[in-house]
Amino acid sequence: KEINHLKTQLEAENIYLKEEIKSDYSFNEIIGKSEALMHSLYRVEQVAPINTTVLLEGETGTGKELFARAIYKLSKRSNKPFVSINCATLPSGLIESELFGHEKGAFTGAVQKQIGRFELANGGTIFLDEISELPIELQSKLLRVIQEGEFERLGNPKTIKVDVRLIAATNKNLEEQIEQKLFRKDLFYRLNVFPITIAPLRDRIVDIPILAEYFVKQFNHKLGKNIKKISKKSIKELQTYSWPGNIRELENIIERAVIISSGSVLTVEQLHNPNFEKKNKFQSLAENEQQYIIKVLEKTLWRVEGSEGAAIILDINPDTLRSRMRKLEIKKP
Structure with missing residues (x-):
């Protein structure tokens, strides 16, 4: 036995x-x-x-x-x-x-x-x-x-x-x-x-570039890429995001960016919190403005001027809208 x-x-x-x-x-x-x-x-x-x-x-x-x-x-x-x-x-x-x-x-x-x-x-x-x-x-x-x-x-x-x-x-x-x-x-x-x-990762802002570079090296090896660095703008984007999914989410986003990257400098797409994370959470005026402008631009197929442009719907001057887009870092995908 x-x-x-x-x-x-x-x-x-x-x-x-x-x-x-x-x-x-x-x-x-x-x-x-x-x-x-x-x-x-x-x-x-x-x-x-x-x-x-x-x-x-x-x-x-x-x-x-x-x-x-x-x-x-x-x-x-x-x-x-x-x-x-x-x-x-x-x-x-x-x-x-x-x-x-x-x-x-x-x-x-x-x-x-x-x-x-x-x-x-x-x-x-x-x-x-x-x-x-x-x-x-x-x-x-x-x-x-x-x-x-x-x-x-x-x-x-x-x-x-x-x-x-x-x-x-x-x-x-x-x-x-x-x-x-x-x-x-x-x-x-x-x-x-x-x-x-x-x-949570949002309380470890100084660690985000270190972790991002670590994941880039991992996926360079795994996917046969040769990315040398992450753009400064992307680092800023990563450090200002709230990271509801924490390090696991960062790893997924870096993997996706490495897959679609064709150069030696990695650029990360604009990050948005998932809809289920937004419920019952207050957002800053800038975040609300950014999201509203993006919705209007999507409706007008990213047309700014003209009778069917976003500026008309928003009731502002087209140059003012372009200025707000630059400040809020809104870019056509």
């Missing part, structure tokens, strides 16, 4: 490690020099050598998994497994099986025994991303693992003991989730031992 158990665990570990090898993440990818980033990295260095539970808080796309891996690599468990699971990507009916494993026949479709992620992470670190998405009925089971270091597989009453360091991450305010009865207060206190807040 013991040999069969070890064989099953080794097979599960091999499958998981093959998936991990495909991962592109590394500690070197936390790039920047902003004060906000340096503070977060200082917090990482403080907590990494200790077996304390860590809660990473930050918006989508800020790089929470990179920080989790940084903590792992600087920890005393760095030669043991790092197991990652995103609680938001699995159907609620499968999360328990993924975390704690199941026996053959434990439920419909369980055609063979499966080792859970906590068992795979034994001796090492487990990273639970989007912890707020964990179903409320499973939160008590997670709490028990944190408190007692034990659980049962689905379909087996035998208690399994594990020694695991837990890192959790959330893009939601867990205290608000508690008020809405979506998250257990006792679990929150167990997770919130050492919180690290990761700043």
Whole structure:
């Protein structure tokens, strides 16, 4: 029985490690020099050598998994497994099986025994991303693992003991989730031992050119381009944008710009916040004016003068409209 158990665990570990090898993440990818980033990295260095539970808080796309891996690599468990699971990507009916494993026949479709992620992470670190998405009925089971270091597989009453360091991450305010009865207060206190807040990209303006240049180098290599630099105007455009999707969005925009670029200087298209990001948010007068002028110009097919031009609709002199377009950096696509 013991040999069969070890064989099953080794097979599960091999499958998981093959998936991990495909991962592109590394500690070197936390790039920047902003004060906000340096503070977060200082917090990482403080907590990494200790077996304390860590809660990473930050918006989508800020790089929470990179920080989790940084903590792992600087920890005393760095030669043991790092197991990652995103609680938001699995159907609620499968999360328990993924975390704690199941026996053959434990439920419909369980055609063979499966080792859970906590068992795979034994001796090492487990990273639970989007912890707020964990179903409320499973939160008590997670709490028990944190408190007692034990659980049962689905379909087996035998208690399994594990020694695991837990890192959790959330893009939601867990205290608000508690008020809405979506998250257990006792679990929150167990997770919130050492919180690290990761700043959104809009609060790391000095890091934007550094990150943009890093992504240009990556996509130069990947796409066979030879872009030498990013135009100053594009850098300014990148630094004034609000980045609702954070670093992930910056990476996507740079990739798109590299794909359509034909020269050695990269130019980034004018950036606009998605419509769903604009709802319930106040905008500056300049932003409102810019968007309204663009709408009118699109309606007139970018004609400024004449009886069907934008200046007539806006009831201003064509030269005044051109001046406003220059000031607001409005250009025909």
